[in-house]
Amino acid sequence: MIVAVASGKGGTGKTTVATSLALALGSRSQILDCDVEEPNCHILLKPEITDSYPVNLPVPSVDKEKCSLCGKCGEVCQFSAIVLIGQTVLTFPELCHGCGACSILCPERAIQEVPRRLGVIEMGFVKDVEFVQGRIRIGEAMSPPLIREVKTRINRDKVAILDAPPGASCPVITTVKNSDFVIMVTEPTPFGLNDLEIAVEAIEDLGIPMGVVINRCDIGDSDSKDYCARKGLPLLMEIPNHRKIAEGYARGVPLVESMPEYVDKFRNMSDYILNNKH
Ligand code: SF4
Ligand code: SF4
Numbered sequence: 001m002i003v004a005v006a007s008g009k010g011g012t013g014k015t016t017v018a019t020s021l022a023l024a025l026g027s028r029s030q031i032l033d034c035d036v037e038e039p040n041c042h043i044l045l046k047p048e049i050t051d052s053y054p055v056n057l058p059v060p061s062v063d064k065e066k067c068s069l070c071g072k073c074g075e076v077c078q079f080s081a082i083v084l085i086g087q088t089v090l091t092f093p094e095l096c097h098g099c100g101a102c103s104i105l106c107p108e109r110a111i112q113e114v115p116r117r118l119g120v121i122e123m124g125f126v127k128d129v130e131f132v133q134g135r136i137r138i139g140e141a142m143s144p145p146l147i148r149e150v151k152t153r154i155n156r157d158k159v160a161i162l163d164a165p166p167g168a169s170c171p172v173i174t175t176v177k178n179s180d181f182v183i184m185v186t187e188p189t190p191f192g193l194n195d196l197e198i199a200v201e202a203i204e205d206l207g208i209p210m211g212v213v214i215n216r217c218d219i220g221d222s223d224s225k226d227y228c229a230r231k232g233l234p235l236l237m238e239i240p241n242h243r244k245i246a247e248g249y250a251r252g253v254p255l256v257e258s259m260p261e262y263v264d265k266f267r268n269m270s271d272y273i274l275n276n277k278h
Contacts (some may be wrong), residue, residue: 002160003273004176006203007185008195010166013215013239014185016249018163019044020256021183022129024266030158031126033133034175035165036119036146044254047131049124055134055149056115057098057142062089066110073102073111098145118146123153130155144174151175159270168195168202176203180277182210183236183269188220193227200231209276211236213269234276236269 005018019041022031033039060073060082071084081095082102093116103111119136134150136143143165154160164175176182182203186196196212203210212228217238228235239245239255239262248258256262 001181001274001277002154002162002179003181003183003270003277004162004164004179004208005183005185006164006172006176006199007166008168008197008199009191012166012185012187012192013213014166015040015044015163016215016239016245016255017183017185017213017237018161019254020262021266021270022161023126023254023256024263025129025159025270027128028159029161030130030132030155031161031163032150032153033131033163034147034150034171035163036134036136036143036150036171037165039133039135039163041131041163042133043252045126045129045131046252047124047126049122049131051124052120052122054120055118055146057096057118057145058100058113059093059096059098059116060091060102060111061114062091063110063112064089066108068108068110070107072105072107076101076105094141097142118142118149121146121149121153130158143171147171147174151178168199172199173202173206176208177206179208181273182208183213183273184210184233185213185215186224187216188214188222188224190221190223192220193224196224197227200233209278211269211273211276213237213239215239216241234272236272237265 007014022029033041074083079095081092083090122133124131132153134146165171186192211234213236218240244258
């Protein structure tokens with residue numbers, strides 16, 4: 001089972017929920033940090049990293065001697081990453097998605113693919129929980145291919161918990177796509193509700209069942225709860241703005257360790273998801 005943990009905005013407690021769910025399930029779970037621009041599950045989980053490897057994207061390099069300036073490469077590229085302008089073929093590696101179409105279609109075999117470093121995948125363990133994270137190279141903007149590489153490490157024999165990037169843009173969709181269930185984490189404020197609505201709308205299009213966790217449930221108002229009721233979104237858990245949780249978080253201690261009574265709550269949530277997944 002694949003469970004993605006997402007949120008419309010950062011700072012809602014998404015990583016708190018993802019890490020505590022993984023720890024509560026223990027050896028039955030695997031956690032994959034897909035927030036490759038700012039992976040921070042490791043801060044709470046402190047994994048032992050046992051393996052890592054670089055991730056590259058193949059981008060085109062044009063041999064001017066062979067090129068006949070036919071323009072076919074520019075016509076096939078959906079991302080304007082290779083274009084024929086006058087007597088020159090220009091490439092823009094930072095726009096390239098590495099699909100390979102231009103090199104396949106080049107009639108002169110003038111395009112070679114060269115690697116461009118995107119980032120690194122790191123793997124290890126947190127006690128008996130499998131741990132995977134992607135870490136994008138500083139200055140790199142092309143996160144979806146790295147997220148897809150993180151997802152190739154999903155262990156189908158476990159409950160794979162994907163910590164998604166915040167927001168509702170392409171990296172989020174890349175993460176949650178093909179999940180069996182999405183946990184949306186929010187907080188009961190007008191800002192939280194606004195971003196929850198946007199994220200729910202984006203994920204609704206994928207047809208994946210969703211449920212909501214309201215963090216710091218005793219601040220703010222009841223509008224988020226009312227929204228969930230109107231949308232028919234199950235309220236999976238409410239986490240209060242408890243001093244013990246905040247103190248633990250400030251020291252990098254996961255929720256289920258600062259408040260062990262939450263272990264059963266996360267296990268019950270997992271059971272609910274198992275019975276209501278895709
Ligand atoms: S498809 Fe090949 S030959 Fe045609 S313009 Fe592009 S690089 Fe040159
Ligand atoms: S590999 Fe694909 S995305 Fe990259 S330049 Fe060629 S056609 Fe465009």
